[in-house]
Amino acid sequence: MEDGEVIDPKLLRENPELLRKGCEAKGVEVDVEALVELDARRRSLIGEVESIRAEKNRVGKDIAKARGDEKAALIAKMQEVGGKEKGLAAELARVEEEFPKLLARVPNPPLPGVPVGPGESANEVLREVAGGAQSPSFKPRDYMDIATACDCIDTDRAAKVSGTRFGYLKNEAALLEFALVQHAFKRLVEAGFTPTVPPVMLRREPMEAMGYMARGEDEIYHTQDDLYLVGTSEQSLGAYLMDEIIPEDKLPVRMCAFSTCFRREAGSYGKDTKGILRVHQFDKVEMFSFCHPTKSVEEHKLILSVEERLVSDLGLSYRVVRIGSGDLGDPAAAKFDIECWMPGQGAYRETHSCSNCTDFQARSLRIRFRPSEGEVEPVHTLNGTAYAIGRILIAIMETYQTEEGGFIIPAVLRPYLGGLELVRPRG
Numbered sequence: 001m002e003d004g005e006v007i008d009p010k011l012l013r014e015n016p017e018l019l020r021k022g023c024e025a026k027g028v029e030v031d032v033e034a035l036v037e038l039d040a041r042r043r044s045l046i047g048e049v050e051s052i053r054a055e056k057n058r059v060g061k062d063i064a065k066a067r068g069d070e071k072a073a074l075i076a077k078m079q080e081v082g083g084k085e086k087g088l089a090a091e092l093a094r095v096e097e098e099f100p101k102l103l104a105r106v107p108n109p110p111l112p113g114v115p116v117g118p119g120e121s122a123n124e125v126l127r128e129v130a131g132g133a134q135s136p137s138f139k140p141r142d143y144m145d146i147a148t149a150c151d152c153i154d155t156d157r158a159a160k161v162s163g164t165r166f167g168y169l170k171n172e173a174a175l176l177e178f179a180l181v182q183h184a185f186k187r188l189v190e191a192g193f194t195p196t197v198p199p200v201m202l203r204r205e206p207m208e209a210m211g212y213m214a215r216g217e218d219e220i221y222h223t224q225d226d227l228y229l230v231g232t233s234e235q236s237l238g239a240y241l242m243d244e245i246i247p248e249d250k251l252p253v254r255m256c257a258f259s260t261c262f263r264r265e266a267g268s269y270g271k272d273t274k275g276i277l278r279v280h281q282f283d284k285v286e287m288f289s290f291c292h293p294t295k296s297v298e299e300h301k302l303i304l305s306v307e308e309r310l311v312s313d314l315g316l317s318y319r320v321v322r323i324g325s326g327d328l329g330d331p332a333a334a335k336f337d338i339e340c341w342m343p344g345q346g347a348y349r350e351t352h353s354c355s356n357c358t359d360f361q362a363r364s365l366r367i368r369f370r371p372s373e374g375e376v377e378p379v380h381t382l383n384g385t386a387y388a389i390g391r392i393l394i395a396i397m398e399t400y401q402t403e404e405g406g407f408i409i410p411a412v413l414r415p416y417l418g419g420l421e422l423v424r425p426r427g
Helices: 009-014 016-026 032-065 068-103 143-150 155-162 171-190 204-209 234-238 293-313 360-365 389-399 411-417
Strands: 124-129 194-196 201-203 227-229 245-247 253-262 281-291 318-322 334-342 347-356 368-370 380-388
Touching: 009 016, 009 032, 016 032, 032 068, 143 171, 143 389, 171 194, 171 253, 171 281, 171 293, 171 380, 171 389, 171 411, 201 204, 204 234, 204 360, 234 253, 234 281, 234 380, 281 293, 281 389, 293 318, 293 334, 293 347, 293 380, 318 347, 334 389, 347 389, 360 380, 380 389
Parallel strands: 194 253, 245 368
Antiparallel strands: 124 318, 201 227, 253 281, 281 380, 318 334, 334 347, 347 380
8 A cells, every 4th residue: 555645556557447447437537548657657766766876875885995096986986876866866756746646636436336427417216215204285385485484594694694605594493403413413323323523624634635625626615724624524534533543343433423514616606596405504414434345335335224214214205316427526436315305396306425435535544454464454434414404404394394384393303392393484
């Protein structure tokens, strides 16, 4: 393992075609052939520089023993060798700087079984699941109509204070947020996840190592102190074990976190600009797992099953989607989305995702495990949404809306709200 690289250089040397096809499947333009040549040149230069330095050591010892003309000749040779070393070292420094930058642009190749195709075109619906709550028998309202009637969400005043794509959660919506958080933590602790409240600002190195900077830096908020605001607590959870070696018998390490998340939504101009579906600031409960490489496919299914349990707890109808290669993003080798049915919008909308990032993040973060036999190697990392609060609130309001303009609280959340069952319109 060569520390700090998101893609194993050994894979580049032994199977560049896998990386080339991976780039093609994800719609990413990287000259893999040029990268192979650059790596070969890098290794050749390292060998030449090491050889020259070994020769300099030998000549240095000979100079110490030599006299007269022999010594002068050896000194001249040393100067010649030194000049050659200087030129090669300068070229090596340039290549050493260029190589990791180009390698960082290579995305994690999709795993076998991932549908191949551009954008969302290859996404595959695996199943649809009817929730316990039925869609309204009357013409359903949009969640913002319900929220306005119940005085639960205020985006107009948020726009005055912060601009577009912000909102105030008020009254029962604010209380529901923390009911959802408590319920998610209850379920996740039962499933073996350690609850955390993580930092929401990261230094550049861990943020870069998580794999979202090469093609997504314009989506990330950056402070004047050179810190980056997380777009998901996956980023701070993934960096939690940075530079650590985990005993094999301690795997998997499962964590969950509640945090506020920030996204610039730079590429979504004109999309869902009203309401709280697509905003710059939102709260979320996230899952993360560090696991043995042979167990990551199984762990991915477990995380998806936890997500489905959390959605089913709320009685929401949903569908599970296997994400195609062109819609994966750089770190993910495989991904599932859950899309909840939104009656007021007459459409399924994404509320959850879970990704298997294999060793892509762990390699760059230098997170490894020590097997009982053999050398240390990178773990695999996985992440998944428990509840993205704003989107789940939308699904609850639209699914459980009443003809009078209010909405019913899902039964599983009522204990966290003092038994509250119904939110009525105000005024």
